[in-house]
Amino acid sequence: MxxxxxxxxxxxxxxxxxxxxxxxxxxxxxxxxxxxxxxxxxxxxxxxxxxxxxxxxxxxxxxxxxxxxxxxxxxxxFCLGDTGAMFGHSPGPVAALVRELAERGYTTMLPTGNAARVGALLAERFGLPVWQFTTTATDANRSVLRWARALSGRSRILVFDGCYHGTVDDTFVRLTDREARHRPGLVGQVHDLTLHTRVVPFNDLSAVEAALADRTVACVITEPALTNIGMVLPDPGFIEGVRALTRETETYLVLDETHTISAGYHGWSGALGVVPDFLTLGKPVAGGLPAAVYGMSREVAKAAEAYLATKETGHSGMGTTLSANMFTVAAIRANLEQVMTxxxxxxxxxxxxxxxxxxxxxxxxxxxxxxxxxxxxxxxxxxxxxxxxxxxxxxxxxxxxxxxxxxxxxxxxxxxxxxxxxxxxxxxxxxxxxxxxxxxxxxxxxxxxxx
Ligand SMILES: Cc1ncc(COP(=O)(O)O)c(C=O)c1O
The missing domain is CATH 3.90.1150.10 (Aspartate Aminotransferase, domain 1)
Structure with missing residues (x-):
């Protein structure tokens, strides 16, 4: 126009x-x-x-x-670190904690009492009972894709055209002339991502239905509203429809609330009453310090623990050394309890x-x-x-x-x-x-x- x-x-x-x-x-x-x-x-x-x-x-x-x-x-x-500082720069309670903890150690590869408390706080807020920590939202999404594939035994994922979930290779696929193609800006990608990633237009439930019909898709990953290509709101009933289709086809639903956490205290999904199988959240969760989390349903957690019992220990392809360090976990706690109110x-x-x-x-x-x-x-x-x-x-x-x-x-x-x-x-x-x-x-x- x-x-x-x-x-x-x-x-x-x-x-x-x-x-x-x-x-x-x-x-x-x-x-x-x-x-x-x-x-x-x-x-x-x-x-x-x-x-x-x-x-x-x-x-x-x-x-x-x-x-x-x-x-x-x-x-x-008004940019606020593109959501990392959504609750303001150096939010008071997090800043006070950083000062207090500055000389009490940063990272040990062992859990602290705060981790248990944070798990409970996240469960209460987002309605998913079991949680894990990563350092970035990218890594939370990457981990969740790995779990979805491992637990479903399916290799494909489904994304929506125009999505962004961080630098997760699998999600760098777009529709170009109605064909799935790598995003043009993608650097150094040697694998054909379109072999394992399907992409359909947002707000097109028939396309989702068709893409899930053969039951080869491990999970649908989406933001509840697209926020990285301008803004695209879901039509009324769209996210609920995706939830119903994923249940029908035994496909996991991953909601990435990293940006839509702006929607409210329980995120978008909480306000809508849609419970995903996995929820990911990064950026503001530790007041702008590098930390992210992902949650899963009880059924998924049980399946994940059973799956782990069948594997050799170590080298799961998930979890980086500095993730869940004592410093940022304490910051998440202060942030959830006193800032994201x-x-x-x-x-x-x-x-x-x-x-x-x-x-x-x-x-x-x-x-x-x-x-x-x-x-x-x-x-x-x-x-x-x-x-x-x-x-x-x-x-x-x-x-x-x-x-x-x-x-x-x-x-x-x-x-x-x-x-x-x-x-x-x-x-x-x-x-x-x-x-x-x-x-x-x-x-x-x-x-x-x-x-
Ligand atoms: C919806 C969404 N998920 C995940 C990410 C990745 O966050 P990070 O770059 O902190 O890993 C972004 C980044 O913009 C995002 O917008």
Whole structure:
């Protein structure tokens, strides 16, 4: 659809904002130059160059809803580490614990009392009784795929087109011209992933039914709503339908709640009343420290323990040395007990609802045919009038040039939103005044772009 955005003005805005960024950030620029010879692409992780800034912004420190860069600019953070800091940077109880534990050891390869407590807290919150720890959500997903294959004796998995579950090889498959293909950005993949991964459009229950019919699929892995290709909400009844089909075909259902944990205290599945066979959760679970967890039903746990009894000990292909270390397990406990509280969710969701309302009003005033979607503390706007129902529709609504210019405009005025799409998160410290600052600044940028 044609939007009233003037592309010539957009081009000059992008140019002007790039110049402004360069002149405002001399220290970041110097650090980028200094890092270039010794870090691949000049950054600790090569994709950090994908932010759309002429060189990376280097951060000095972060607290609550703010962070400060090395040139001394203070930012309002609506990206919040793409969910890792969803409950604010250095949440008080976790920060206090880190100080307290700093000299009491980090890692021993043995459990602590906190691990038992965390298992119980997770069971109570998510309705799955048995839990394991990993260091990243990627690794939680990878482990769960391994369990699903081992316990079902089936090799295939099913994913939805446009999904993202971290750097789990098996999930890097997309539909291209209706055929399953490797994602084009995938590096160094020598195995044909399409042999063991089926991919179907989100919100297409008949396609799920057809893909599961021959009972060769070990598990369906999905987010309850896709959040990494813009946002794609499930149609009413879709996730419940997937649950019914997986039960009918004795296929495991894995819900990855790493992002949809924004939905509320019990995650999306808890609010919906859908109980998966496995649930994975990373990013914010230890307040931003590297930790993740996965849960399973009692039946799955029993089968897993029986399976383990038949195997040689060691080298299961799951579990890394630093996972479940005493330090991060303590942080998960503090976070679950004192940070990820019902009160925090209540505030974050109400603030995000205000943000969604203000964005909708702005787009209506400017006659921009764009939609806004909220999942609890998370809010996204997309350049299409109707919310997309599939990954293909969500991708078609993307506009990299517009997004790049708007993000840079905001950044140059002290506001960060999530890169690669228009996702914003509200943490416990985010206020209506912060939301007003974001929306008013975005309005200023858009007013200058309307033809
Ligand atoms: C839904 C989902 N699952 C898993 C992951 C992987 O998280 P991590 O990169 O921390 O392993 C991501 C990362 O963006 C994600 O969005």
């Amino acid at each position: 044609q939007t009233p955005i003037d592309r010539t003005r957009l081009e000059s805005l992008a140019h002007q904002e790039t110049e402004r960024f360069i002149s405002a950030n001399p220290t970041s620029r110097q650090l980028a130059q200094a890092a270039r010879p010794h870090l691949l692409s000049g950054v600790p992780m090569h994709w950090m160059t994908d932010w759309g800034t002429p060189f990376p912004l280097f951060v000095d420190h972060a607290r609550g809803v703010h962070f400060t860069d090395v040139d001394g600019h203070r930012y309002l953070d 019902r009160d925090a969710y209540w505030h974050m969701t109400a603030t995000a609802a205000y943000l969604a309302e203000r964005l909708e009003a702005l787009f209506a005033r400017l006659a921009l045919p764009w939609c806004v979607t909220q999942i609890g503390a998370r809010c996204e706007f997309q350049y299409c009038p109707v919310r997309p129902r599939t990954g293909v529709e969500a991708e078609a609504a993307m506009d990299d040039t517009l997004e790049g210019a708007l993000h840079l405009y905001l950044l140059n005025r002290g506001i960060l939103i999530t890169p690669f799409h228009n996702m914003t998160l509200c943490c416990p410290e985010t206020t209506h005044a912060h939301v007003d600052t974001l929306v008013d600044t975005l309005a200023e940028a858009l007013e200058g772009l309307i033809a």
